[in-house]
Amino acid sequence: MGSDSSNTVKEVKSVQSxxxxxxxxxxxxxxxxxxxxSQFTLATAFAHNDLSTLPDFPAEIRAPAGTTYGVSxxxxxxxxxxxxxxxDEVDLLVAMNPAxxxxxxxxxxxxxxxxxxxxxxxxxxxxxxxxGDVNPLDxxxxxxxxxxxxxxxxxxxxxxxxxxxxxxxxxDRSKNMFALGLALWLYSRPIEPALDWLAQKFSSRPxxxxxxxxxxxxxxxxxxxxxxxxxxxxxxxxxxxPGVYRAIRGVxxxxxxxxxxxTKSKLPLFYSSYPITPASDLLHNLSRHKNFGVKTFxxxxxxxxxxxxIGASFGGCLGVCATSGPGLTLKAEGIGLAVMMELPMVIVxxxxxxxxxxxxxxxxxxxLLQAMYGRNGExxxxxxxxxxxxxxxxxxxxxxxxxxxxMTPVIxxxxxxxxxxxxxxxxxSSKDLKDFHVPFxxxxxxxxxxxxxxxxxxxxxxxxxxxxxxxxxxxxxxxLGGLEKEHETGSVSYDPENHxxxxxxxxxxxxxxxxILPPLDVYGDTEGDLVIIGWGSTQGAIRTAVDRLxxxxxxxxxxxxxxINPLPSDLGSVLSRFDHYLVPELNxxxxxxxxRDRFLLPFVKLSKVQGQPFKASEIVDAAILHCKQSS
Amino acid sequence: MPTLPPSKxxxxxxxxxxxxxxxxKPKIDRKAYSSDQDVRWCPGCGDYAILASVQRxxxxxxxxxxxxxxxxGIGCSSRFPYYMETYGMHxxxxxxxxxxxxxxxxxxxxxxxxxxxxxxxLSIGGNHLIHILRRNVNLQILLFNNQIxxxxxxxxxxxxxxxxxxxxxxxxxxxxxxxxxxxxxGASASFVARTADRDTKHLTQILRRAxxxxxxxxxEIYQNCNIYNDGAFFAFTEKATKPERTIYLEHGKxxxxxxxxxxxxxxxxxxxxxxxxxxxLSSEDAIVYDETSLELAEIVSRMSQQPDMPRPFxxxxxxxxxxxxxxxxxxxxxxxxxRGQGDLDKLLHAADTWxxx
Numbered sequence: 001m002g003s004d005s006s007n008t009v010k011e012v013k014s015v016q017s018x019x020x021x022x023x024x025x026x027x028x029x030x031x032x033x034x035x036x037x038s039q040f041t042l043a044t045a046f047a048h049n050d051l052s053t054l055p056d057f058p059a060e061i062r063a064p065a066g067t068t069y070g071v072s073x074x075x076x077x078x079x080x081x082x083x084x085x086x087x088d089e090v091d092l093l094v095a096m097n098p099a100x101x102x103x104x105x106x107x108x109x110x111x112x113x114x115x116x117x118x119x120x121x122x123x124x125x126x127x128x129x130x131x132g133d134v135n136p137l138d139x140x141x142x143x144x145x146x147x148x149x150x151x152x153x154x155x156x157x158x159x160x161x162x163x164x165x166x167x168x169x170x171x172d173r174s175k176n177m178f179a180l181g182l183a184l185w186l187y188s189r190p191i192e193p194a195l196d197w198l199a200q201k202f203s204s205r206p207x208x209x210x211x212x213x214x215x216x217x218x219x220x221x222x223x224x225x226x227x228x229x230x231x232x233x234x235x236x237x238x239x240x241x242p243g244v245y246r247a248i249r250g251v252x253x254x255x256x257x258x259x260x261x262x263t264k265s266k267l268p269l270f271y272s273s274y275p276i277t278p279a280s281d282l283l284h285n286l287s288r289h290k291n292f293g294v295k296t297f298x299x300x301x302x303x304x305x306x307x308x309x310i311g312a313s314f315g316g317c318l319g320v321c322a323t324s325g326p327g328l329t330l331k332a333e334g335i336g337l338a339v340m341m342e343l344p345m346v347i348v349x350x351x352x353x354x355x356x357x358x359x360x361x362x363x364x365x366x367x368l369l370q371a372m373y374g375r376n377g378e379x380x381x382x383x384x385x386x387x388x389x390x391x392x393x394x395x396x397x398x399x400x401x402x403x404x405x406x407m408t409p410v411i412x413x414x415x416x417x418x419x420x421x422x423x424x425x426x427x428x429s430s431k432d433l434k435d436f437h438v439p440f441x442x443x444x445x446x447x448x449x450x451x452x453x454x455x456x457x458x459x460x461x462x463x464x465x466x467x468x469x470x471x472x473x474x475x476x477x478x479x480l481g482g483l484e485k486e487h488e489t490g491s492v493s494y495d496p497e498n499h500x501x502x503x504x505x506x507x508x509x510x511x512x513x514x515x516i517l518p519p520l521d522v523y524g525d526t527e528g529d530l531v532i533i534g535w536g537s538t539q540g541a542i543r544t545a546v547d548r549l550x551x552x553x554x555x556x557x558x559x560x561x562x563x564i565n566p567l568p569s570d571l572g573s574v575l576s577r578f579d580h581y582l583v584p585e586l587n588x589x590x591x592x593x594x595x596r597d598r599f600l601l602p603f604v605k606l607s608k609v610q611g612q613p614f615k616a617s618e619i620v621d622a623a624i625l626h627c628k629q630s631s
Numbered sequence: 632m633p634t635l636p637p638s639k640x641x642x643x644x645x646x647x648x649x650x651x652x653x654x655x656k657p658k659i660d661r662k663a664y665s666s667d668q669d670v671r672w673c674p675g676c677g678d679y680a681i682l683a684s685v686q687r688x689x690x691x692x693x694x695x696x697x698x699x700x701x702x703x704g705i706g707c708s709s710r711f712p713y714y715m716e717t718y719g720m721h722x723x724x725x726x727x728x729x730x731x732x733x734x735x736x737x738x739x740x741x742x743x744x745x746x747x748x749x750x751x752x753l754s755i756g757g758n759h760l761i762h763i764l765r766r767n768v769n770l771q772i773l774l775f776n777n778q779i780x781x782x783x784x785x786x787x788x789x790x791x792x793x794x795x796x797x798x799x800x801x802x803x804x805x806x807x808x809x810x811x812x813x814x815x816x817g818a819s820a821s822f823v824a825r826t827a828d829r830d831t832k833h834l835t836q837i838l839r840r841a842x843x844x845x846x847x848x849x850x851e852i853y854q855n856c857n858i859y860n861d862g863a864f865f866a867f868t869e870k871a872t873k874p875e876r877t878i879y880l881e882h883g884k885x886x887x888x889x890x891x892x893x894x895x896x897x898x899x900x901x902x903x904x905x906x907x908x909x910x911x912l913s914s915e916d917a918i919v920y921d922e923t924s925l926e927l928a929e930i931v932s933r934m935s936q937q938p939d940m941p942r943p944f945x946x947x948x949x950x951x952x953x954x955x956x957x958x959x960x961x962x963x964x965x966x967x968x969x970r971g972q973g974d975l976d977k978l979l980h981a982a983d984t985w986x987x988x
Binding site: 042045046048193237240241242243244245246247248256259260263264268270272289290291292293294295297299300301303304305306307308309310311312313314315316317319333334336337341427428429430470471472473474475476477478479480481482483491492 | 666668695696697698699700702705712713715716717718719720721722723726728729730731732733734735736737738740741758759762959962963966967969970971972973975976978979980982983984985986987988
């Protein structure tokens with residue numbers, strides 16, 4: 001920690017060691033809170049802590065300043081222990097204005113710390129935040145039970161930059177760096193990653209590098225020197241599995257998973273997408289990887305995006321498109337065509353709050369049934385869900401493999417929480433990734449009346465996949481289409497028996513995916529009182545809840561479903577070893593319907609649709625209540 | 632930035648030269664391009680003539696059959712790919728251009744044809760049509776315009792005239808029609824032409840030129856639906872009225888019609904008909920058609936909406952500009968050259984990393 005003059009002051013501060021902490025940066029959507037949060041994340045990764053993040057921002061790019069609906073937040077939970085959620089309760093809230101305090105105060109734990117930008121607590125801002133004429137800083141009742149640190153963030157930033165010859169706006173925008181510096185000091189994080197990042201970000205504007213770095217250091221030194229903060233916290237490194245790590249966001253990891261699938265399979269990646277929140281970041285990420293042969297296509301609409309994906313897959317490429325809820329609805333007909341033509345592709349749905357436009361920047365898991373059934377006719381397809389930011393990589397890789405192995409579109413479900421969240425990620429080695437071989441058809445596959453013929457719908461008995469013949473292959477010319485196909489020949493057929501047969505065959509083909517699924521990983525107890533069944537991004541909260549339930553004496557286990565269609569074949573036997581079944585989902589109960597359809601067991605649902613992920617405590621409470629009621 | 636190809640100005644427009652088939656190659660006849668599927672269009676449908684023309688033309692083009700792909704949407708015309716012994720896809724309503732874009736962008740070496748109709752291309756798929764044209768994906772779009780919904784049994788289409796009495800407009804349609812040529816010009820198409828099912832010679836000539844063009848070629852083909860809209864284009868296709876009611880655009884030649892007895896000249900920005908036999912004007916007063924002039928193409932395309940004007944056929948416009956897939960490919964190559972072929976392990980580690988042992 002490169003501080004020059006503070007050694008003497010430092011001695012009077014006591015350093016307290018913590019196992020874990022949760023910090024929340026909150027301010028106006030123009031205050032740079034997402035940057036502040038992500039830089040704190042990077043420093044925390046450098047300090048070798050385990051971590052989990054929750055960026056939470058409004059749908060408006062610059063919502064009116066000072067309003068409660070314009071508040072943007074970045075929550076980060078980190079520790080020397082295993083960290084799987086962004087934290088139930090906040091230990092430190094950094095509130096840049098009254099609205100940020102108003103919106104987030106209830107999330108701070110009793111006794112928690114609040115750093116407040118005192119300069120922003122002016123009559124106008126107080127009114128906008130709904131505090132009326134009462135300044136909460138003068139209201140002992142309101143802030144009783146919290147450690148409140150009033151810091152003149154704006155004024156000290158101005159002071160620090162008064163000789164930098166910058167305009168007022170630029171100076172004001174730098175105050176988040178003061179907050180970042182202070183928070184870094186408070187939790188003994190290194191300051192260097194943020195300094196380096198600033199140097200990179202403003203490489204073309206040296207005056208801004210200098211100014212921001214200066215303010216950042218000022219914030220850091222302020223922590224050291226002021227007498228307000230008498231305690232500095234330390235969180236020792238977490239005991240993570242040995243390996244090389246990096247911090248990774250869900251969307252980044254998803255993009256890498258797709259590039260990995262393309263590299264390993266030698267199928268050129270064609271990625272097609274129409275901008276939509278929160279899936280657009282995937283397009284941004286992949287469009288940078290052109291030297292991996294990745295072609296990205298920004299389509300004119302959602303339908304064109306799936307159409308182009310179908311075209312690329314027909315051409316023998318790894319066709320992938322991503323979207324979010326309403327976009328999946330628009331793609332439904334195209335996905336149905338892909339089911340009928342049995343072409344491999346991956347459709348990523350980064351779910352968000354619905355229905356309709358809903359809550360574009362908030363998380364939800366309410367597209368599961370849309371993914372399962374949201375097409376005309378009987379159109380089953382495999383569904384895979386990503387459970388953590390780092391897991392997005394493996395889920396994407398797996399989705400591509402399943403698509404190609406079984407010649408089927410696959411829907412990969414992520415959500416705003418898992419896509420925007422970050423965590424430390426043990427970097428896999430490309431040679432450890434599962435083999436990904438693509439056998440293209442290159443010769444006729446049947447003799448018909450003595451003539452070599454290519455039957456585009458002849459089946460691989462093992463996978464029930466049909467052959468994939470690329471245009472350009474002589475002798476294998478064939479036509480695909482949305483009309484029902486005759487078994488094996490692929491000719492248009494309206495024959496009643498054939499339609500029944502083909503409908504069953506397409507369904508059986510999807511069921512065959514279960515063949516290659518690994519045994520279920522049951523977390524916690526593998527038999528006992530209660531099993532919690534979840535899917536996707538709820539994994540962290542569920543596992544944390546299981547730890548707490550087991551600490552409380554309950555024999556509890558958890559199953560996080562990576563594959564929802566088909567369900568793993570050993571799920572029934574795992575469930576049979578427990579007495580109670582809790583199914584938490586960020587929807588009104590969708591997986592629970594699929595489970596009830598399959599197993600005659602008394603599943604109990606736990607629903608939440610608030611645009612926010614589960615807190616572990618919510619699952620613990622529901623589990624205890626359920627076990628009590630039924631015993 | 633991708634570089635533009637060197638400008639080539641052939642003396643004859645592309646596709647107008649002699650047949651490209653070299654004499655040494657074995658002759659492939661129409662049969663090689665006919666699939667084993669029974670053709671299921673109504674007897675007497677104009678689609679038959681178009682199919683036959685395409686099947687006859689294909690062996691004459693310098694392409695391998697396995698590299699040819701026909702992609703269609705939904706509608707009568709969209710059954711076309713089933714009858715071609717090539718790769719093909721009968722996709723969903725209006726979306727053929729999207730599938731074709733994905734295919735051509737990822738496999739630029741393929742020879743892609745889109746077959747569509749007036750409802751498919753201009754109604755449900757209108758958005759995709761304008762975007763494929765603006766991108767200039769190198770392929771041919773054959774729009775079979777019969778001014779009616781045939782497969783759904785006779786509703787007015789986006790090209791049906793106002794007042795059209797159909798099953799869904801028993802008192803006459805009140806929706807004004809689109810002019811497909813104007814739409815394609817407005818969408819920056821780089822090759823725009825019109826022909827008709829009944830003039831297979833002209834049809835073949837236009838298809839050949841469209842194929843030779845590098846970029847999106849848009850061809851409106853007047854096609855007779857003898858069940859729901861019989862005779863919609865007879866004025867332009869039947870001997871008795873054709874000379875008087877049509878004008879064939881030829882690059883570098885005066886705009887004459889009615890067996891050379893009438894011409895089109897410009898009065899300000901408006902085309903007007905004049906008589907060469909009566910009066911003082913001669914063929915030198917007629918517009919010399921220039922298919923590289925967008926302004927002229929725009930003006931002449933509007934003649935289709937003027938009932939007293941002969942209907943223009945032929946190539947309205949062509950322009951050489953880089954194709955979408957070419958620019959996409961060049962970008963991939965340029966980035967690869969600059970950064971080197973991607974290394975997966977390096978990419979996975981391309982961040983601040985730390986080791987835990």
